[in-house]
Amino acid sequence: ADDTIKVGVLHSLSGTMAISETTLKDTVLMMVDDINKHGGLLGKKVEAVVVDPASNWPLFAEKARELLEKEKVAAVFGCWTSVSRKSVLPVFEQLNGLLFYPVQYEGEESSRNVFYTGAAPNQQAIPAVDYLMSKDGGEVKRWVLAGTDYVYPRTTNKILEAYLKSKGVKAEDIMINYTPFGHNDWQTIVADIKKFGAAGKKTAVVSTINGDANVPFYKELANQGIKADQIPVVAFSVGEEELAGIDTKNLVGHLAAWNYFQSVKAPENDAFIAQWKTFIKNPKRVTNDPMEATYIGFKMWTQAVQQAGTTNVDAVRQAMYGQKVKNLTGGTAVMNTNHHLSKPVLIGEIQANGQMQTVWKSKDVIKADAWSPYIPESAKLKADWTYPWVCGNCAEPKFKM
Amino acid sequence: MLDDKFEVQVDEPHGPGVPAAGSILYLDGVSVSFDGFKALNALSLILAPGELRTIVGPNGAGKTTMMDVITGKTRPDEGDVLFDEKVDLTRLDESEIANLGIGRKFQKPTVFEHLSVFENLELALKADRGAFATLMFWLSGEQRDTIDATMARIGLADKSRHLAGALSHGQKQWLEIGMLLMQDQRLLLLDEPVAGMTDSETEATAQLILDLARDGSRSLVVVEHDMEFVRALGAKVTVLHEGSVLAEGTLETIQADSKVIEVYLGR
Amino acid sequence: MRPSGVCPLKAFRLLLVLLALLAWAPAHADEFSDAVRALNADNFADKIAAAEALSALGDGRAAVILEALADGRLHAAGDGTIVMEQGGAYRDAITQAAASSADASPITVNNRLRGVLRGAVGRLGLFSPDPELRKRAAESVIASPTPESAAMVRRALETETLPEVKRMLSLALANLDLADADPERRKAAIQALRDSSDPMVRGQLQHMLETESDPEVKAAADKAVGAINSRLVWVSVGANIFQGLSLGSVLLLAAIGLAVTFGVMGVINMAHGEMIMLGAYTAFVVQEVFRATLPPEYVGLYLPVAVPVAFVVTFVIGVGLERTVIRFLYGRPLETMLATWGISLMLQQLVRSIFGASNREVANPAWMTGGIDLIGGFTLTYNRVIIIGFCLAVLLALAALLRWSSFGLHMRAVTQNRPMAAAMGIPTGRIDAATFGLGSGIAGMAGVALSQIGNVSPNLGQGYIVDSFMVVVFGGVGSLWGTLLGALSLGLVNKVLEPYAGAMLGKILVLVVIILFIQKRPRGLFALKGRSVES
Amino acid sequence: MLTVENINLYYGASHALRGVSLAAEPGRVTCVLGRNGVGKTSLMRAVMGLQGVKSGAIRWEGKDITAMSAHQRARAGIGFVPQGREIFARLTVKENLETGFAPLPRARRTIPDEIFELFPVLKSMLSRRGGDLSGGQQQQLAVARALVTRPRLLILDEPTEGIQPSIIKDIGRVIRLLADSKLTEWGAMAVLLVEQYFDFAKELADDFAVMDRGEVVLSGQAATMVEDDVRRYLTV
Amino acid sequence: MNAPSLSARLLAADDRRLWLGMAGCAIAFLVVVPMLNLAMPPDSALHMPNYMVTLLGKYLCYATLALAMDLVWGYCGVLSLGHGAFFALGGYAMGMFMMRSIGARGVYGNADLPDFMVFLNWKELPWYWMGFDHFWFAALMALAVPGALAFVFGWLAFRSRITGVYLSIITQAMTYALMLAFFRNEMGFGGNNGLTDFKDILGFPLAEPSTKLGLYMLSALVLGLAFLVARFVVTSKLGRIMMAVRDAESRVRFLGYSPTWVKLFGFTLSAMLAGLAGALYVPQVGIINPSEFSPANSIEIAIWVAVGGRGTLVGAVLGAFAVNGAKTWLTGAAPELWLFLLGALFIAVTLGLPKGLLGLWGQIRRKEKAHA
């Protein structure tokens, strides 16, 4: 009807990715619920249209099309894996839809129809490595880059490798290891890491291991007795939600780098956590970074809609640029013209209670690089959707000044 | 007389060079063992072209195993199996052997249960067996008549479109015999063709087999325990026991043989 | 290059320690409490300094406090008092008086501080009267050698009486001596270390090869590295075999239940993985009940309780499924695939609706955590050892049941020829239900075990189903020994290939091995031969 | 005493048994004759409970067993030797025999010695898989297996098929002995025998039933039966 | 062989209803749908929206795939749990063509290399990408690669007399191994993301509704053609031999036929049909990645066939439409419950309709007859 504004929720509720994505669906529902309680948007009720793309990439595209063409939603909040995003991208571009993508990812993309609210590699990976190289981080000299074999880890590791080498780390001090999705026998790899770390130089593991593979990985780490003060593991895909599935008693001190931790003390965060626990009716449920990204994305979208006075995609897009939302860690997130956010970077150590304790925080928010300066081909490109560039991947502006 | 015919072939010493000369089927020193149990023990047997031979012997004597060896289902541990004087059957697989002209009816009737009686016979029909040829195959009127005639002969004319799986035990036996007829092979191996048939059907089957043997273009090996049937065939009888030949001769001779009575016929 | 000299500040601190130790008298009370209070500093650098100062006091009480700090059990109250948590009770760290934890918040540590604390605790422990503590201290000195420990270790060696601790201390000392200025000492250290199989030692010696100037020492180091290397090769072979067996046991465990429902009954049971999953969730529920009702020290017992509970739960579910769905499908094995696929979808969603989509935490009980460090940095982890034992026990029990019990005989008879079995007086319905229940029950028990090494989520079963079918078929359908041998050999092959090919390629190669192997044995490893197969 | 009363049996739309009635008494051998496909096996399977009947009743020892499952009938003392042997192919000979223990109380779970006297070949093959036996050996095993249950009604569907002459004679003798309760372990047994081999049947039978096209067309005591009448139904 | 037999066979096929049905479907899919899409005003109730056309196009590809599956499973008795692999290979072939067509329009503007290669520092195009600039070559490969893989794999397996579950499992191993292999970025097929960002096909922009309609109609034609080919095969004597092989493979040998070649023919033909379906599928969904190789996908194909009715070509097509239609509908209408509903559907079909949905049709017809 005309008195509602529909938003699409495109997160897998079944299949392998349901583990992570279901929470984000609930987050959007909570936000929608909240805005309706506060009088809706432009005087209309917001209605969430939930579909289940079932961790099936072609189904993502099909459902995206359904949301845009059939349900005529004003915006879609969804996707987790990069491949699902790649799958829906042509649909959003063809139908001029709006996708809010809330997960940290490999970068190398800036679509007119997508707003990326998760971290780009320079907002997560590089600060984490910097920290480990610092005195507080243990002055790490030797690196294991372990990841699941797909684009996000590949890209991140490529960037990190270039970065480490630029900092004088020798090739023999970098070990790169890839494993299949859902890998669950980590005996050999953990033993190898142990061996690699026994060469007399301070060693750390940078983990871009994703999803299901993490629990067995950490269990094996704990059982083979790899302690955080010997060989710390810093992860980019392990947050509170993942830790809730792991007994963290023996993992205390291993690290994670994100833009948000539940443990951060800030009034916005306290309110958000309380709201979440009430909404989900479970006082034990945790919050995590992609939830914050979803929160920021949703808030920004509502602000932009209000500012534009319409849900028209082109108008909303214009209104998004420069849009500010108080993030949950006490700072302010800003949407840049490259469709990515400026965010703070936090590094935390895992605690026995499954929470992260912040051990380092960036002084200021960091602006996301859509295109990494550490990849030669990419370094030439720039994303800026405002005049005179108006482009997601250009070496020069579209319009001459 | 029959006896004369036997004499020519039985004890004729073969030259070492061409031991299988003049035979359609030649088994020499064939042994098969299963986990140490010798099912066939240096079995030797020669069949002349056009000959009809009955084989009897106690349960477990190795009759079916012998047919398995001839048709390529079981590989012998040792010994020669030659078809048509020179073709070494131990090197060929089942379909190649079938294409040489050896057909078989199994002890336990095996037909294609999800095909109709007609289709079972159609598949057996002598024709090019290649994959492409069968793809383009088109049943001629003549061939259809042959099938119809065979169906009539095996008493299943009214069951033409019935699935073979729905036939009774004895009907399946008949269908299998029908399939054997359709193939028009040079050597037919029949394992207990009248098991489960009534006496009159048994007689009919005997007649059918004699018809087949009459013109001398086919050779037949028939295994049966039914002595009436064996008598009706009136052919030379080989008695197998523990995997080798125990006795050979006319039915009368072997029926009088005390060893045969002891292990097989009983008193 | 290691600095060969010792900087003055550190030397001074060391002196203090030595003095304190010689006197072995509690240091000035105020000095001690000041140092303890200093631990609650604002930044990690100050905390580190405070910890070092505290340990330098050489006060016996310091060890306990530093240990508590490392474990995150040291709290600072609003008024600045430092309280220590021990087994749920709070005491004032300085006065040992009982204290409340009302407004106390834990003093945060980071890895760097943790490392310092560990070294400090180690050094302090060297002189403890408790031999266990001394042993642990020696271990920690080996693990994090600092040049300043050397003198201390030397001193400790003089008084040490326990041969084992003595041996460890000399190793630790040799380790430290590798950096000594005196080439003779270095050489002696190398001699002492050449019998070690510790990759850490090798690392140090290798490092020496690059930096050592004395040719004689260098040669000795070279020889020692060679000796250690050749020993480590064997260690890695042994480790490989263990890992292979362990992976094999996981595969086996996942597959045994399927060996019954599919191998014996012929049901293409796509819901097998979900039975494993249900078993794992049962473990979770049992654990939660234990956590809610029992004191912490007994919670670890949830595991042995969960095994039979999971068996019963999944047995009952299996029987229910058999009676309502599977039994209408005998003789139509391919249809069982369709129906059980449907069941599997429903069970996944059911669990998702009850427990949520995310992972659930199932903790290793303390007795299953960690492992024995064997030589060469190779750890025999307890959970894997226990799982190997468990799965062999399950397999043997099942084999005995199938082979010797009349239930086993009836089960085989029924699955081979249902109408005839009925005509023999065997209650086929009951046997079918019990058999499917048994297979499901075993899968459930496997789920409990697998919860100890992997995640517990609604997708758990999907991760095992392909492998399970692979193992059962590769081994030869219907043969338990085939399943055993299939699982172990696939595990071993995988682990032998992995170091060369990597996890990804290794797995691909294993699949290729299976495909090729089946060509040679079209009915699996343990194929039945003869006529009986065809009929 | 077994009585079959007016049963009708269908395979889908095809009417395989049409109002068949039959009786088999302890101490007597009742022989069912008929050409291929007339419904003999269907009748036996109906009695055993392996094939449901649409109407009619089957009574055994006074009880209506029409609704009973096959295994309950086995427990009620009915033993079955099916056509086509139906050996448990992957069980050993010994295990095949032991499946016959199912309806027995624990104390009686032994294999009677008479079985091995009758079928000596089985004794030497106890550990061979049933499916590996020759056809005739399997048939012997099938008979032996049914005897292990110590039935009071023994159903034999063409038990001599594929068996060597000497053993056929033995089987004939045993059937006689069983019916006459001359064997120690068994009381007087009712024997229901399907046979194509007329001479064998004639020698054994006390009662006859001849079937044609799903119906019993001739029945009565063997002594009063006219051989030519029977033969007429057996020829095509 | 003699040419008249072909047309004679196709026309003589006894079931008139079938031909009428086919004609009806052809009109519905090739005339009615495009008309409803193009000629009806968008706000009319009869308008067929673009997304529906795309959806139908996708189903048509699935239906072709199901048909291929039914040919080997329903008729030859070979339960291939790796058919998704052939589909995916066909899809990759077409994807490679479309990838090459992007040219310098990729994000890094490299005319010689696809984006993912640029970004992973590939210096030159690997040899196995050669030729994919040409449509005809890609189209040929979409048939030849699955066909060749099926032929080699089948030849090895059938020759060794691998049957039943053993065959199913090694086909599953095959697709699983391929999935892992295609995951590897070193393979040069874009790793986990696969091939994506396609712009156009043969100059027709993929984003255009008219291109989508064209692809849809092509899919319908291909399905019709595949149906005719499959029907020709199964009604031939070869078809009956296939069924005989399915029921009693060893017995077929004693009749002188070689099951190896019979099955190999069916398997290879089926793989090629699957490849064709994949090649049509990829431009319509806009992405191809290794998840298409996942064992679960292949199992699902078997499920479609079983739901529709195994061993009946129409059933396979019906099953593909029914299951996928249900999935589309339920994932939107009942996102939290759809697995329950779909699972229940599978169980209900197995228990209630042993011959699949098509069996239901048969049952209804029989009832009607009984009433008449």
Ligand SMILES: Nc1ncnc2c1ncn2[C@@H]1O[C@H](COP(=O)(O)OP(=O)(O)OP(=O)(O)O)[C@@H](O)[C@H]1O
């Ligand atoms: N795979 C096997 N393993 C063990 N023994 C076997 C196997 N196959 C056959 N035998 C044995 O080999 C012997 C010969 O069997 P075969 O079937 O050839 O006998 P037969 O002469 O045909 O008997 P029948 O008259 O009963 O049909 C039998 O004793 C049988 O038990």
Ligand SMILES: Nc1ncnc2c1ncn2[C@@H]1O[C@H](COP(=O)(O)OP(=O)(O)OP(=O)(O)O)[C@@H](O)[C@H]1O
């Ligand atoms: N499972 C079945 N489905 C359909 N029809 C069947 C089935 N079994 C038997 N029939 C049909 O029922 C009729 C009776 O079969 P039955 O097996 O009882 O005959 P029979 O008298 O035992 O014959 P035989 O002497 O050949 O064993 C036959 O015409 C047969 O075709």
Ligand SMILES: NC(N)=O
């Ligand atoms: N973008 C990710 N984490 O896949």
Ligand SMILES: [Mg+2]
């Ligand atoms: Mg035989």
Ligand SMILES: [Mg+2]
């Ligand atoms: Mg019969």
